[in-house]
Amino acid sequence: MSEQLDRRSHAYRPDLADIRLRGRVTADRYIEGMPAEVIVPVAALHPRPDPESSIDTQALRGEALSVFDISGGWAWVQLAADGYVGYVREQAIGQGAGPATxxxxxxxxxxxxxxxxxxxxxxxxxxxxxxxxxxxxxxxxxxxxxxxxxxxxxxxxxxxVAENLTDDTVSVASRFLETPYLWGGRSGFGIDCSGLVQMALAMTGKSAPRDSDQQAASLGRIIDPDTDGLQRGDLVFWKGHVGFIEDPETLLHASGGTMYVTREPLRDAIDRIARLYGLPTCYRRP
The missing domain is CATH 2.30.30.40 (SH3 Domains)
Structure with a gap:
């Protein structure tokens, strides 16, 4: 009997699974993923081998991944950096000639x-x-x-590759101001809220899971804004959304409201988002 594992971060299907999941999930075959890398500027990762399915995330040129299956022009892969699993176009990946510099x-x-x-x-x-x-x-x-x-x-x-851009995640995020909002986006051409958080942390040498619910469950520690206060770099989460605290009164985030990366008064954002999705679910300090 298979465990209930998050399919976003575990490669398994009824016919095929990552060999590391043997004994945890049931599949017809278990194999070791073959190493490869992204060879296009941006590769969209889909939940199904279907161009009309939503984009879960993106992988950037030179990023490493493991390939578990190639069929019908699609590759079923797992990204090395954050473990995300999905389908990319076969032509978006290839064999690397060595590590990135x-x-x-x-x-x-x-x-x-x-x-x-x-x-x-x-x-x-x-x-x-x-x-x-x-x-x-x-x-x-x-x-x-x-x-x-x-x-x-x-x-x-x-x-x-061994150097960090800065130790200030918010300064990285601010470089994306007015970058268009893109669901599943994780690049300078289009980015979503959790993609902005992941990118800013990565460029300061910190790893983070991809989606906002995963980030809310694991990044840093939970804080209470009333007792701990808010400081630059803290994260505020809503159901399905996340943003950076730029200062105790300002939120910097990839906004589905403006459809670009923006900054706005934190109180205004809380009031506006509450009308659709409720109040913040937690605050975390990475």
Whole structure:
């Protein structure tokens, strides 16, 4: 008999399951996932192999994952960073040539066919994308980082993977102000509330689960705003929503109300959201 495991973070179906779940779930076969990585700027992760199904989350270029099945143009995968399970297009993944050396550290940056910003760009990459840099070049006093295929990106837009952008999560989140809200989004091109929290924590060297209910159950410790007070970087949760405390009076969040990342008075947000979804369910200090 199978345990009731969260399918968002455990790879199992009636016909196939992660070998690490043997004895916990029932499946026809148990296999070890094959390592791969994302090779497109942003890969949508769906709950079913269906392009019309909702987007649960996104994986960024260079992110590692395990592949359990490929069928009909879809790959059933589990992301390495947060363990999320779902389906991506087969063409969005490939075999990596080695570990990433750098991570994109600005909300968005362009990838060029060579080290010259006047070249037509090849792709746009989001903060959090992971790249293997093999060299450097300089054109008209602008330094570039060179990838294995000869393409180039502005060097100042990267950090070595071992470095953190800052220790202030709110300053990272504020870089996404006015980024469009996108359900399931987790990039500089579109982001949702829990994606913003996960991204900001990741760029400060902290891991976080993907969805707001998972974050509300595990991030840091619960605080009481009346006795503990609120400070920069605290998180306030509602049913299905989360945002950063920028200061004790200000909320910074990816808002489905404005449809972009915004800041607003905390009291106004609490009153507005209460009319639809109730009062905050908890406050946590990561």
């Amino acid at each position: 750098h991570v994109v550290s600005v909300p968005r940056s362009f990838l060029y066919p060579g080290p010259d910003l006047r070249f037509p760009h090849l792709d746009a990459l989001s903060m959090g994308s992971r790249l293997r840099i093999v060299g450097t070049a300089e054109t008209r006093a602008t330094p570039y980082a060179i990838l294995e295929d000869g393409s180039a990106i502005i060097a100042a837009h990267l950090l070595p």
